[in-house]
Every structure is written in C-alpha cells, then in structure tokens.
Amino acid sequence: MSDMIHSLNSEITIHEGRAVTTSIAVASFFNKQLKHVLAKIQSLKCSSGFTSANFSAQVQHVGICNGASRESKYYEITKNGFVFLVMGFTGKKTAAFKETYIAEFDRMEAELHRSESREIIQGDGHSLLIHFDRKTNQIS
Template identity: 30%
Template sequence: MKVQTIANTNIMELVEVNKEQVVTDSRKVAEVFGKEHKNVLTAIRDILVAENQATKFFYETEHEYRGQKFPMYLMNRDGFSLLVMGFTGSKAMQWKIKFIEAFNAMEKQLRERNASSYMIADPIERALKWAEEQKAHRQQVALLEEKTAQQSQIIGELKPKADYPDNILKNKGLVPITAIAKDYGMSGAAMNELLHELKVIYKMGRQWLLYSKYQAKGYTHSETIDFKHKDGRPDVAMNTKWTQKGRLFLYELLKKHDVLPVIEQTV
C-alpha cells in the first residue's frame, strides 16, 4: 500500500468542515497511517461498543467506489484522538501532530468565518467578512420590510370586522384580480399594473399590496398559498384577493378614469 508522505501533505487536506464541525474521515486516516480501511473501521466500531458516549465523536456514512457504496466514518477531533491513541511509531507520531495542526488551523478558520468582522485581525479577511455581513444585513432588511408590509395589510383587512356593521361584510366571497380584470377585457397582470399606476397597489416581493391610504377598508384579503421551488423546497407565498366591497371600490375608481367594464363600454 502506498503511504502518503508527510512532506508533500497540505494539512488542510486532512480535515474538512461538516455541519459547522471540523472532521476527518476513516479513509483519510487509513491512507496516511498506512492501514487497511477495514481495520480502521473495526477499530472505530470497537471504540463505539466499549464506550457509549463515543457515538457523539463518530458519524457513520458512505463513500462510493466503482459504482458501489461502502461504509465510512466521519470523526471530530475527540474521535480522531481516541482512534489513533494506540497507533505507534515515529511516523505515526508525526502524523498525529500534522492532524492536530490541521484541526487547529481549520477550527481557527471556522471561528473567524462565524465571527463578526471587527474581531478578525487580518485586514483583507476583515474587509471580506464586513462585505458579507452587509449583504446579509440588506437581505434581512428587505425580508423584514416585505413581512412588515404584508402584516400591515393583514391588520388592515381585519380591522373592518370591528369597525363596521356585520351586514356590510355579509358577502364573504373573494375574487382574484384575474376575474376582475376579465370583466374589463384585461389580463390580471395588466390590471395590477393599471392599479399600480393609479397608486392603489404596489408590489413587495411576489405580492401586490395596498398603499396605506386604502388599507383598513375591507377591500382585500390575503391568502397563504403553499408551493414548491424548482429544487423541491417547500415554501409559502401570500396572495391578495378582493372582497365584494373592494370590487365595488375598484369599479368606482376606474370609472373616474374612464375605464369601464366590457358590459358598459359603448361600441
């Protein structure tokens, strides 16, 4: 078996980050210490049988070789220390030191990656981290603004239930914008754009929302829609539908701008 030499080894190739933890794997240990992988697996399993608490140091997974899958273990620093404790010889000691250096270096990188930019000593790394933080901050602000706008509309939609007599809102039928637009011989997208030009609605994320002056009047109702992204991830989106009261409001508003439903248009 060809043993990897210490001189030509980049210590950062000995370890990796998996689920925010620095680990190495049983194949790498077998390779550099010149042992059969099956014997390393046996040694790990003996440790797990002898000490129940060792299960938090090792994670069983698989690797693929020539189209077939074979068992393999990932291990953190403690698992590695338990495994190689009995490996002897001058070369074994040198490899143990190399692995310790690798764990230290990778753990330092992981700490700096997760640290705030002001805590990083290297000016270039600090600048890169600061830029990353600013990008994440902008994304969080945009998401918060979208959620706030949606919540504001929902609050406005609920308010009329307390402010107006029940008989005003007896008709609970909701109408999508596409149905309203059809009455005007338009597409839903075109109707939304027209209402946007008239300063009735604006788009936040994927949802059209009422401007504040039209909220709390019982014109709309937001519905939650479940959907999946192209990669299969589940997600939810908010969809604005119009109440009968909102539909009447749109009719009066559009009429003032000479936009009439098809049934009222003169030939």
C-alpha cells in the first residue's frame, strides 16, 4: 500500500474492541473543514442501521479564550463508515486514496487467482481475504 494509507494508520485507534477513526482525523487527512465533514456524514444516503453501526456521535470539550470551553461534536467512524464517507469525496488526495484502495483489491484478487492451493494469503494484518471459486467465477 502507499505511504498515504500508512500515514492514516496513526489516526486509527481501538475503541470498545473496534478499529475506529474520527471525523476530526478525516477532516485533517483530506484537508477539509470539520463542519463540512460533519455535514457530509449527516447527509449520507445510507440506511439508518448502517449509520448507527458505523458512525457514533461524540462530544469533546474545546478550549476557547480565557480558560473557557465549549462542546464540539464529532463522530467515531468504523472502517466501513470511513470507506462509505470517503468514496463520496472529491479532489486529488481523495482520488489517489481511491486508486490505492482499488489497486489493493486488484493485487489481492490477482494473488487469489495465482494461488492453486487456496491457502490463506499471508498479509500485513491490514489485508482483506477473499475466496475466489474458479468453477463459478464468484468471490465469497
């Protein structure tokens, strides 16, 4: 994978047993204003079940002048939520991310086609395992 994907790894944490990132990290990584990322999340056309499983609203306290603070909304986002959200973004950095994501799928599919023994492909811990049935030409 490209350095771009690896640079995002530091923004992915484990929370309650799940790998998540935040809308704050997404805004920073893709050079977007947080308010625009929040608006995009709120306007996604996915099902309510998908939304609740992959986007968790949170509040953080942000310091402002004179020691005061205010509440600021953000989301914890799962991998599936992240992909759904980012695939709707545009721009050069997003296009590069999408190309890298597609190239990784292509690499893995090519490896599956080469693997006669159907053994598990050794990955880097960030890989997706797909089973390709040559008789039916279906991926499972």
